[in-house]
Structures are given as structure tokens and as C-alpha cells.
Amino acid sequence: MAALDFGALVLLSIAALLFLLLQSWLAATVVRRVVGVPTGWPRTIGVGLVMSAVMAVTVQYLYRAGSGQNPGGLEVAPGVALMLLLLATGWIFALGVGALVVIEAAFPTGSLPGPQSLFFGWKARRRRGRRYAEVVSIAVRHGLGSQIRGFGRGAAPRREAKTARALKDSLAEAGVTFVKLGQMLSTRRDVLPPSYIHELETLQTQVSPEPWSVIEPAIEERLSQPLDNVFSRIDATPLAAASVAQVHEATLLDGTDVIVKVQRPKALNQVNQDLDIILRLASWLNKTTVWGQNLGIENLAKGFANSLEEELDYRIELDNMRTIEQTLSRSGKFSVTVPHGYPEFSSERLLIMDKLPGHPVSSAGKTLAELSAKERKALATTLLGATLEQIITDGVFHADLHSGNIFIMPDGGLGLLDFGAVGRLDPGTQTALGLMLYSIDQNDSAGATDSLIELLGRPENLDDRAVERAVGELLTRYGGGSRSANGQKLFDDLFNLVLAHRFSVPAPISAAFRALASVEGALLVIDPSFDVVAVARHEGNRLMRSKLKSTKITDEFQRRAMQILPMIDRLPRRLNKITEDLEQGRFSMNMRVLENTSDRRFLTSLFQQLIVAVLAGAAVLGSIMLITSEQGPLLTEGIHLYAFFGFVLLFGGFVLSMRSLMLVFKRGVDG
Template sequence: MADAEKYQLTFTGKRRRIAEIFRLARKYEIWKDLTPVRLRCLLEELGPMFVKMGQILANRSEILPQRFCDELAHLRTEVEPVPFAVVRDCLEFEYRRPLREVFASIEEQPLGSASLAQVHRARLTSGEDVAVKVQRPGAQQVMAQDIDIMRSLARRISRFVKTEQFIDLRDVVEELWDSFREETNFLAEARNLDEFYALHEDVPDVSCPRSHLSYCTEHIVVMDYIDGISIADPAAIARTGARLSDIGDAIVEDYAKQVLDDGFFHADPHAGNIIYKDGVIFFIDLGMVGRMSFHDRTAVRDICAAVGRSDVPALKDAFMRIAVARGDTAQIDHAAFLADLDCIVQDFGSMELKNLDIGRFLGSLINLARRYDVELPSVMTLYARGMVTLEGLLSEYMPEVNMIKIISEHIMREQAGFAGIEHAADDLFDAIGRALTGHLQSAEYTGLAARMLTRGQLRINTRLMGSEEVFRRLGGIIDRLSMSIVIAGLFIGSSVVYYAKIEPVIFGIPVIGFLGYASALLLALRLGREIWRNSHGRGR
């Protein structure tokens, strides 16, 4: 209810938004020959949530033709800007005072305009040169309305189609909602900037702008202005004398640090969010970040190491440590799960590192988890999305950079150096803690079981793992055998009645015998149909 009030989510508003979506779909005639330009314009008019989807699709050439991806790439920074008069009104509304009391000057022409906000260069009255990021008016409400519509659709579809895909769809929508709430809260982004800056104080070639927190609100971020060159302009970077391959190596190395060492990483590292200045790479726009616990980081390191060694059992162990089963873990067919993992490793492990499609690999792992009713934590989805985005950036601007090799070497250095010893010690203490907890719980449960046993209150249920399917099939065989006996009995009994000419008789046929024959025929047809359906299902 609080979200509905905050984002003005009403039934009337939802109906109006759906009508607007259909109107724009008719306007751009999406059912006809949809061109890349028309698709981009449609997404821009639909609003920030659809623009965000277009930005993601721009890096997925396996989903859309390359000409569509090239056009959708313009959604990153070339969205139609909001008039400066509207921006001025927003700033004065947020600060509750005239703009001249906050900024000595502010440029009317935006530095960039994206789906959710646009950025203007300004100078504070205290003299600092800053960039001011202003959220588009109404963008928060429109995005909330779009996600609420998606949530309603997912909920209704799942009532009629009982498949895991739609259960997963609901999870994805809820994850999208959580991401939206964080991304549209610019105070959270300001704190993310400061945290990222602090974690990179000792890194000479990577940093980010610092926020001016006292000037930030839920809809405004004020940060240091960095007069750099976007990674999306490789020619300008080359003119400075810098090598793109060195910059790419540094980006990937630092991304491995963010994910595996810090557990705090930029979740949307596309070219528009990375700039270069005087030998330093700056990550900007930290509205979407991922936070990975020590436990999850250890599992991800082990997954990467296991894939590098083609060690399928180790990959399965690491994968199951980070995954959460939705139901009873005993129901998972671990042998089949291991075999499917082996297929994935054979498919991808035989490739050269430079040819490995990290997006397809991570997608295969996520699909495998879905197939076995195993849920990955939401941070893994963010990590996968970030890796796919980074891979798209490298393939477009720095194709010679080998992302997987750099990450693998980072892991090996960590394991070989002092940091590896520290991680190993953390792993050991973590394992010891889990073992002690397990022993204490085991002792407690043993004592409870002993007390219940002496009081005659203990009941033991046993189950042979993996036997449910066997018993189910055995039960079906017994049912069909019983039905065959009943049919045979009806046929024999009816024949006896027929030859005995037991009355009443109609047209020379005993009524009881006729009913017996008819019942036997119907049951035989039903049994035959059931056997055919089961055999046909297995054949498929």
C-alpha cells in the first residue's frame, strides 16, 4: 500500500497506461515491417523502463539482428532531453529555494540525457565544479506503473499456465522492482559513489566521482565533474596516446576486483558509464550496483576456477553452495544435474578463452538451475547481466582484450599471494564455524530424539531417495493389471450368462450379459487409451 501511494499506482492509471502502450504500438505499426529506427523511437516514447530494456538488448546480438543492436545503442546517451526550464523548476522544488543560492552557474545544455535522468555541468556557490544529475519529472511514476503492469500480467498468466517459466517470470519482475527502487533513489546512488571511491583510493588507474551529499536528494545527485572522454569514443582516446587494449585490461581487472574482492560492483558497465581522463578510468552512474557476500564471492571464485580446470564435481559443489533449492533438496536428481553440468563444461570448456561467449555460458547455468527448480540469488542475475554488458563493450571497442583470461589470472594471483592465504583462512574459519554449528545442532537433536524414544513419542519415517518414480510406475502397472483382471472377469461372466440364457432377455440376448459385455468393452478401450498415452509420452 505504501508503494501504491508513493508511486501513485491506481487502477485508472494502469488502464490509462495500457491504452497508451497500445496506442503507441499502433502508431509505429509493430506488427508490420518494424525498422531499427522505428523500434528505437517506440521505446523512447514508451518511457524509461522500455528504454532500459532497449539498452540491455543493444548488447544481445544473439536475440536481435546486429542492425537493431546498433540502433538501440543510441538509447544510452541520445535520449531527447527535457527543456531546461523544467529542470530549473525541479531543482528549485527539491531545494525549496532559488537556484542562485545553490549554484553560481549552471549550463542549460545537458552533458547527456538518458532514460531516467539528464546531467548538467554547474559550479556551486562554494566554487566546486560539479555535475548535476536530475531525475526526469514523472519518470519514477511511469516506471513504477510499467513494472506494476508486468507484475499483474505475470500473476494472471501463472494461474493458467503452471510452468516454472512463469514462476521465474514473477521472480524476475520482483527483482526488476527492487532494482527500480534502488536506481530511482538518487540518495542511494550518492552513497554508492562514496563507497566505490573509498574502495578505490589505493587503485591508481580506476576511480569514480565523489558525491556532494549535502546537495543530494532522492531525485538529484551532485557529484564532482570529470572532464573525460567516453569509452564510446575510442578515436578520441587514441589521440591522447593511450592504448585501448591497456584500458580494456584495466577495466576487466578492476571489475574482477569489484566482484571477487570487494563484493560491491557496478551492475551496468556499458560504454556510456565509463570515461577516461589522464590515465585514470572513471566509472560513473552507480545507480545500479550489486553486493555480493563473502560466501557468494567464494562460490563464484570456485565456479570460475572449476570451469578453468574442467572439474565438473567441483563446479557442481560450488554451484549448489550459491544456489537455493525451492523445494526439498532430496527431490533434485543430482546424477542428472551432474551430467548436464558436464555437458555445459564440454561445450564451453573446449573453447579457447578468446572464443568463449560468457553470456551464453552464464545463460546456460541459469537455465540449468531453472530446470532443476533451483533458484540463484538475485545478485547472480546482476553479476551475469554486468558480465554480458562488459563483454558487449569489449567486443565493440576492444576486441583484442581477453576478459576470461584476465579474470582467471586474477583468481590465480589471489590464490597464490597473501590475499589467497587470507581468503583461505576466511574459508577455513567459515567452514569451522559451520562445522561447530552443525555439531551443536546434531547433539541437541540427538538428545531430543533420545528423550522422545524413551517416552515412546518417536516415529521414524524412512524413504528411499529416487524411489518415488519407481513406485509410481509400479503402482501404474498394478492398476492396469487389476483392470485387466476385472475386464477378463466381466467378459467370462457375461459369456456364462449368455449361454445360460438368464432372463430377462431382449432380442435373444440376456440383459445382464449385454451390460457385462458393454462394461468390459468400455473398460478395455479406456485401458488401451491409457497405455497408448503413457507409451506415447515416453516416446516423445
């Protein structure tokens, strides 16, 4: 018998719990519908549970009040108790709506971790929290904390320089990922002031190499076989060590000298953790600061994260090497060596490629000194020509051509290294960039201006004549291929012109300008007397003439003609109809102002919000008038019937006000 009683109690408890959950779910569903915007289910169910609990207590109290079982408390007639219960139900619901609005306004849906995160991933969150606190403390220690809100608001030059130094020092101390972020930002002269660019360009990583006891098992793991099966020799002392990877010399079993580029075992986890912090900081700054929104800092962070993830995948670098090697061999005009990669031995975290003989330009002073002036000029011409060929003709180019990545070979040739950063341009962009260089060579300021606008797009309030005059001054300065006396450079000046007229520079085009500007520095190391402007003009002219061969022009005309043939077929009939309508006075024009669906949706939501706000205000004013009125019959001692109706009306006004507020909050987030 006791067992049956216990079983019945368990079943009754389960039924009560299920009923409570069903009641809470129904309440939460109604609340979501009344609020008018989707809110997170966990918080809505939580509000529903609280509403159910309060409702249960209220029902019990009013039942006792209406049945004479509430000594010393409220005692009313059963009908009045029922009316008060209905009013209390409405207000419990209204307060639930208000609570949900307040929670949603303070912590929008998606801004907090889900319930499952309370039980899973807490170790990762703890590590991230420690790292986050460390990064923030570094920034505050260097004085960036007080600059966050006012950054980019036209600060005095002295203060701006101080903030730039603090930013550089903070990034350098924060570690490899933040150093790479600073190096990326140093190339974006279109988004940062010159003082920041100057400071960030000096960022370098100083790291110690990993011991061979750590690197050897990492190489074997990524080779999936012992080192003796692949190499006859591998040097335990690294040739170079960077923050993410280090490089070792080795010899394959067939006697080929190779370079082994291996990623540090713990580098990927650290980079991923720091990228998560960078993305979160960028999202916060984008929401809380004006300068963050103006710079598009969230998009910058996402672009940096994508490029760094690609850089950490050596399969992509291997593919980039093969692509550049194919483009250079297809041209056949320039003798530039790209190391051969070994995909059978390489992987996502390991890259094996041929070792290039010679020295990088940055440390090849002795080799260059032994070359004649003619040989040095030929080397510089080859480097610039190959770079322009990649950008204008092929659309795939080495995007990091600084002096350390360009090798002077023993035979007097050139070699390229480090293909982690490769730019890609679509055919239209290639043509626009080539036409701009062609127009510069022809001293055609109007053509160069049109090509520049086609390349970058037209910014708002652009003064075409001012741009054309600035381009004309640039052509005059570099006319005849002579460099200006103050040492300014063609590509630097061209990029400064772009920035001065507030053009928006897409990332691929920015990479092309950066490649040209960086290779210009390497060219002047190879040959200090090299005429960069004259050769760039000559090569740009040659490449565009090559692209515009008669066969290609004919093909292009045929392709365009095929596209407009249907329009030409219908043109006579349309012209005939227009002239007849004009002659007989039937010509009319029809224009639909709100044809776009998004425009109609915006106006509809705006009017809905306005109507809800007006109704809410009217209901609240009417309820106040009824509540303060002492007229009408009494429900109980001290409670007038009109006051009861006032509280009912106030309930409606309160709910409408909460809905209006939620629509305002959501419009602010979405807009």
C-alpha cells in the same frame, strides 16, 4: 401533536432500518459460514439485503395464503403455510448462497475496487484508464494482440522473430517505463529466447530536453535555496538528456566543476502510473496464460518495479557511489576513479557530483589511439581486475559497465559513472563464483561443475556428467588463455552453458554475469588484442588465494569446529546405544509420513471436499426421487408430503453443492 407523530414516524423508520441491517448482517454472516471461505463483506451484505427483501415479501404472501386473505391466489391451512414458509426461507437462503458463489467465481474478492473507490480517486482511475487503453492499443496496432495467448509455445523461428520485433516496437512507442522494461528483459537470457534478446537490446529512448524555464525551478525546489547560493555558474544547455533525467554542467562556489543530474518534474508521476499498469498486466497474464506462469512474469514485473523505484531515488545512487568508492580504495590495487558526491546538496530527485575529466570509452577513440599497446593493455587489465575484485571480494559491484559508463581520464586512468544499478552478492555466492573461476584456471572441470551447482542450485533431473563434459569442453576451448577463432567469449559461453542445462539464475547472479559480459565488450574496445580469458583466470586465481589465506582458513576451521563440538560430545553415547540395540535385536526405525502440518492440512481439506461432494450428490438424488414420487398424503391440492420433504432435501444438497464449488474455486486460485 403532528410533531409527535412525525417524530414517532422517524424513530419507527430508523428502527426498521436498523432491524433490516441487523437481519441482513445475520444473513450475510450465516452465508459466509456456509460457503466456507472468506468473501468480501460488501458483496455479502448486499446479498443479505436482497434476501431480507425477498423474505419480507414471501412472509406477507404466505400469511395472506394461510389466513384466507389471498383471493384468487394460494389458500392453505395455517400449518401448511408455516411449513411452506420454512421451506421458502431455506430456499431464499440457498439462492443467496448460490448468488454469492456465482459472484465470487466471476469476480473474486479483491479483484474489484472497494466501495470507497466509487467516491474517491475517480480522477486517478480515469487517467489510468486512458493510459491503459493507450498502451493496449499500441500493442494491438503492432500485432501483439493475437500473439498473447500463444507466446512462447514453440512458434516457428520466422513468426518468433516477427513477434519479437512487434514487442520491441510496442515498448519503444509506449514510453520510457516500457523502454526500461525492455532493456531489463534484454539482460534476462535465462527467461527469453535469443530472438527477443536480440531485438530488445536495440531499444533506446529518443527524447528532447526540458527547457531551462522548467528545469531551473525544479533544481531550486530540490535544493531548497536559490541557485546562486550553491553555484557560481550552471549551464542552461544540458550536457545530456535522458527520458527520466537530464544532466547540466555547473561550478560550485569554491570553483569545483560538478555535474547536476536532475529528474524531470513529471517523470515520477508518469513512471508510477506506467508501473501500476505493468504490474496489473503482469498479474493478468500470470493468471490467464501458461507462458506467463512459466516465465514467472509477475515476479519479473515486481522485480523490475523495485529496481526502477531505486533507480529513481538518487539518494540510493549517491550511497552506491560512496560504497563502490570505499571498496576500490580499500583494495588499493586498482586505480579507478569514482566521482565524489555532495550529499548536502543532493536529494531524492537531485544528484550533484564531481565532473569526471576525459571521455567515455564509446567516444574515446582518439584518446585510445594516442596510447601505446602496453598502456591500453594496462587499462584493460585494471578494468577487469577491479570488476572481479568488486564481485568476488567485496560483493558490491557496478552492474551496468557498458562503454558509455567507463571513462578514459586525461592522465591515462579509468573512471566509472552511473551507479543507479549496483549488484550485491552474499558471501556464500561470492565464494562459489570465485571458486568456479579458480577451478577454470586450474582446468578442474569437476571442481568448476560443483562450484556452478553450488552457485545456482541443482535443477530437477540434472545430468551431472553432461554438465561436467560441457564444462570440460569449455576449459579445453579456452585452455592456455587463448580465445577461440570464431570470437566467442568466455562469459557468454559460460552463461549459454548455464541456460542449456536449465539452471535457474537468481537476479543477483544474473546481474554479475551481465556485468562481466558487458565489461568484456568495453575491454575489447580499449584493447582489441586483449586476452580476456587469460587475465580473468589469473585474477580469479589471485582473488581466491587472497580469500583463502592461512589465517582465514584457520578461523573458518575454528568456527566450524565450534559448531560440531556438541554433536561430537554426544556421538559416542549414540553409537553405543545403536550397537547395543543391534546386538540385542531392539533396533527399529520410526518414520512419520504426514509429519508436515501443511501435508496434513492439504489431505484434511481434500477429504472434507470429497465428503461434501458425496453428501451433496446423495442429497440431490434422494430429493429427485421424493419430488417425482406421487405417494403419501397431500399437503394441498397437487402437493404431496413426500415432495415437500424432497424440496427440503434438495435445499440441503444445493447448499452443500455451492460449498463444494466454492472450495474448488478457491483451491484453484490458491494452488
